[in-house]
Amino acid sequence: MARSIWTGVVSFGLVSVPVKVYSATQDHDVHFHQFQEGTGDRIRNKRVNERTGREVDYSDIVKGAEVSDGNYVMLDADELDAVAPGRSRSLDIHTFVEQSEIDPIYYQKTYFLGPGSDETVRTYALLRDAMADADRVAIGTLVMRGKEYLAAIRPDKDLLVLETMFFADEIRDPAKELDAVPKRAKPDKKELQVAVQLIDSMTAPWKPEEFRDTYTDRVHELIEAKAEGNEVTVSDEAPTATKAIDLLEALRASVEAASKRRGGKTATTSKAAPKKKAAAATKKSATKKAPAKKAQAKKTAAAKKRAPAKKTAA
Known part of the structure; x- marks a missing residue:
């Protein structure tokens, strides 16, 4: 059974729903190793001090952010953890929207959202069913693996599914990225x-x-x-x-x-054909039924003539 990659609570209003996040997808890429051409010698990447040329242990490495040309501020793991909002373990729902309002370009990766425990299945099911009935998607934020994400939660049959999303400032402007954006023109x-x-x-x-x-x-x-x-x-x-x-x-x-x-028929032809057949069948049926009604009317009239007249009481 797969292990969860994040545990916490989904909060909306005063309701908190414990959940676990599981990966919903996996890649099947071919993974290659690097070799020196013409030999069977593996190529290894090492963390090397560029000044001394000596290899550095991973535990001795800190992160640095450039604040000006050649000047860096050094940050270690503890300092980064101290400001990380992920300590709260909360996925806060800020609003509910219609799914059709979200441009697919914002979606990043899909995860399954499961109940936090057997005791919390009822609250999990309540959130899932309420969202399904309202036909809405929840929009919230969470911190996972040292990064804050915008997230969309949507009901999918028996499950809730979480989609991590890009923030608006992470979406590039096509007018700035493309050499030319084709303008709308009246087609032939x-x-x-x-x-x-x-x-x-x-x-x-x-x-x-x-x-x-x-x-x-x-x-x-x-x-x-x-x-x-x-x-x-x-x-x-x-x-x-x-x-x-x-x-x-x-x-x-x-x-x-x-x-x-498709067997000699285009989609437009196959859609129109049944209508024509139905119309022809209706017309043919109506033509056959008409003489039957006339024949029945003649029989009724003949029967009336043959029937003896009723005597009236004196």
Whole structure:
């Protein structure tokens, strides 16, 4: 069973909910060691005093912050711990918001939030169910691993999930980072129509298990091939950029290819088809039912003529 990486309480109003934080994700990257080329000699990183050239023990290292050119203020671990707000072990909820209001760029990493103990399951479930009924996400702050985080807590089925977030001043301004930000322009109507059709034809339910890290798979294949002395197959080149004059044709060809993969019908065609069939079926049914009503009316009229007239009492 996984170990929690943070324990504390979630506080909102006068209510405190003991919780434990667990990692929700894991990477599957290939981890490499460093060697000197042409040898089997490992490369090691050492902490070396740049003046004396001697190696320094980790316990003898302190942190320094530059305050002016070449001048530093030295801080040791105890001094940093003294000002760290994490001693309170509290995740304070400041507000509740609608999840649609949060730009995904603010999300950093996902964690599972579990009850602090068996005795606190009831208060944990109360917070989870109240947030689910209100359809809200809690926004708060916590200190974890020596860093303060903005955090979002959201209900997810039986669990609460915590998303660490970037602060607003950590989000870069694209206007300052990009060479040029494309301005909004009125697109060609035909190109836009075919582009939307292409998106429709490629639309499908979200199934994350259908996607794999194919690059890491190929790295593993490369390692196995070299270990066995086999030749390495070269991957395909990256596609070249589509020229503006070829855009419409490229879009149409893409729609046709997507249509073939889906059995010859685009998403727009398959959506419209059932409506037409239903309308035709209704019309046909109505046509068949009409003569039946007329025949029934004729039978009723004939029966009335044949029926003997009732005698009235004298």
